[in-house]
Amino acid sequence: DIVLTQSPLSLPVTPGEPASISCRSSQSLLYSNGYNYLDWFLQRPGQSPQLLIYLGSNRASGVPDRFSGSASGTDFTLHISRVEAEDVGVYYCMQALQIPFTFGPGTTVDIK
Amino acid sequence: EVQLVASGGGLVQPGGSLRLSCAGSGFTFSSHWMHWVRQAPGKGLVWVSRINNDGSITGYADSVKGRFTVSRDNAKNTLYLQVNSLRVEDTGVYYCVRERPGAGNNMDFWGKGTTVTVSS
Numbered sequence: 001d002i003v004l005t006q007s008p009l010s011l012p013v014t015p016g017e018p019a020s021i022s023c024r025s026s027q028s029l030l031y032s033n034g035y036n037y038l039d040w041f042l043q044r045p046g047q048s049p050q051l052l053i054y055l056g057s058n059r060a061s062g063v064p065d066r067f068s069g070s071a072s073g074t075d076f077t078l079h080i081s082r083v084e085a086e087d088v089g090v091y092y093c094m095q096a097l098q099i100p101f102t103f104g105p106g107t108t109v110d111i112k
Numbered sequence: 113e114v115q116l117v118a119s120g121g122g123l124v125q126p127g128g129s130l131r132l133s134c135a136g137s138g139f140t141f142s143s144h145w146m147h148w149v150r151q152a153p154g155k156g157l158v159w160v161s162r163i164n165n166d167g168s169i170t171g172y173a174d175s176v177k178g179r180f181t182v183s184r185d186n187a188k189n190t191l192y193l194q195v196n197s198l199r200v201e202d203t204g205v206y207y208c209v210r211e212r213p214g215a216g217n218n219m220d221f222w223g224k225g226t227t228v229t230v231s232s
Contacts (some may be wrong), residue, residue: 031215039218041157048207048225049157054218061220092157096217099171101147101159 002026002095004104012112013083021107023093025074029056036071037097040078043106044089052091053078085111114138116223118208123229128198132226134191134208142166142186145211147219148193150228152204160206161193176202198230 003026013019029036036056041049051060053069056076066081080087088111093104120132132148148160161182162171170182181194191208205225212220 033215035215037216039216041219043157048222050222051218051220054212054220055216060218090156094157094159094219096219099162100173101162101217103157103159106156 001100002029002098002102004093004095004102006091006093006104006107009105009107011107011109013080013087013109014112015085016082019080019083019087019109021078021091021093021109023076023078023104025076025095028074029076029095029097031097036076037095038069038071038076039094039096040067040069041092041094042087042089043092044086047089049092083109114210114221116208116210116221118206118223118226121206121226121228123231124198125232126198126200126230128230129194129196130198130228132193132195132206132208132228134193134223136189136191136208136210139210141189143213145213145217146182146184146191147209147211148182148191149207149209149219149222150202150204151207151225152201155204158204162211163191195228198228200230203228203230 040053043049056071057069068079090106115137118134163182179197207225208223209219210221212218
């Protein structure tokens with residue numbers, strides 16, 4: 001199975017400041033179509049997860065443009081340009097390249 | 113408005129069974145592959161199962177293979193998960209998730225989940 005590791009696991013943030021979360025895969029997530037099969041989700045407290053970024057760098061519908069994703073080999077990063085209070089929650093990366101799909105352990109973001 | 117409403121969870125003894133259902137609305141259910149993802153209390157997300165749009169292709173996590181069966185009834189816009197031989201470690205919220213058509217196998221919409229508690 002593909003293993004995803006995230007860092008940091010806890011991230012206190014200041015509203016208005018940038019933030020980033022890293023996700024490293026145990027193997028390449030690059031499919032033959034040229035896309036990385038790596039997605040990012042946010043689970044706000046008490047809510048179901050929502051898709052933020054798909055295929056490594058594509059924002060899902062309705063996601064604010066302060067969220068972006070990048071990739072370098074097996075290293076992926078979720079960037080938040082200016083954190084807002086509503087961004088608190090747990091962020092998960094997930095690989096959708098092969099069954100079983102696997103998630104990272106999650107990064108908890110809260111306000112300092 | 114897209115909706116996925118899961119039901120069928122509850123308290124069951126180890127070794128017991130449940131049938132989880134997920135009713136979809138607000139989109140063309142038969143066009144989407146679907147997933148089940150679970151979350152143990154206070155823990156992270158774990159992928160459980162996947163089914164293609166016509167029900168002919170399924171996939172399972174090793175931890176549930178042979179015990180869980182995913183199926184769907186497109187005429188009723190409903191996804192199912194038959195869970196048998198339940199273990200304490202199967203406890204958690206079970207989310208029904210829609211997959212976006214096209215490249216990427218992306219889970220683009222999550223329902224609210226139904227809670228399964230396995231305890232004696």
